[in-house]
Amino acid sequence: MAQFYSSLTPELIKFIKEQKIFFTATAPIEGRINLSPKGIDTFRCLDQQTVGYLDLTGSGNETSAHLEDNGRMTIMFCSFSEKPLILRLYGQGKVIHPRDEEWRQLYPNFPTYEGERQMIILTLSSAQTSCGFGVPIYEYQETRDTLIEWAKKKGKTGIYDYWQQKNQVSIDGLPTKLLEE
Template sequence: MAKFYTELTEPLQKFIAEQQMFFTASAPIHGRVNLSPKGIDTFRCLDSHTVAYLDLTGSGNETSAHLIENGRMTIMFCSFTQQPLILRLYGQGTVIRPRDAEWGRLDRWFLPTPGARQIIKLRIESAQTSCGHGVPLYEYQGERETMIRWAEKKGEDGLKQYWQEKNQVSIDGLPTYLLSETEVNHP
């Protein structure tokens, strides 16, 4: 049975800390819905109303473009172990890049990770749990090293070139302002 929360309780924060992956969902006002799996120790609960994750370089930059346009975001955690549970976090997201004033305050929450391009922060409006009884059991075997090795091989200049070519606009043509000094970010 679904239960709603106005903040992340200690048991919910503990549940989050135990998960090896999470999913992000965002959408533009007009265009495609984006749903992305995330892993690698990149997620943090900052307080009972705020979470953030270190966003690593990927083939696209949909979440950033959507958050700049409208801020709407959902993050989902799903237990694949014996104790089933699904947790959804609903709220308004913000994109923080290394050039932004807030970067220094948030970056310290994360381990240095090759390929880090921005931090996504979510101000939680509500959280919802549901049973997860239909989710299959899976055994965690470890992190894939592919993305980290790829970013290390690219190096700082190679990553910036990749961002220029692949991460400046969403698949629906919305700007991400990843490399631009001029942007209007959603509060």
């Protein structure tokens, strides 16, 4: 049932675009594994080997710290509709900050949101599908806007202060490089 791919096919890209949630997994060389659910329309397939998402300000910044540590990343999509499928994207992740040259090149691919923190870009080494037969069927209701509304209330200065207080290091003390120049 499982099948590996060396790049994204048009069918896999279509599947990704239909999903309302994805999960990111990273781990430092030493320390805790991080697995995060992501919603909101931030994910993009940039080409058959490259995907990414606009990372919004959150309670921590584990993904960034782990990618700075070793770059390993897995992104998973799973269908909650009647047609089951799980898709895992394996590869090397990279953090792109607004101060980086690549930001200006890549940013037009993404929507604009309050609280934008960085982009996470994954260069695929492989993709894998599996059955998803054990994943329950759920019905999508709506996008939760709580994070965006929180960022709007904080404003740019409040978000920057939050980054200084909460997003500088991982829970294991690894640097995120969010505010480095």
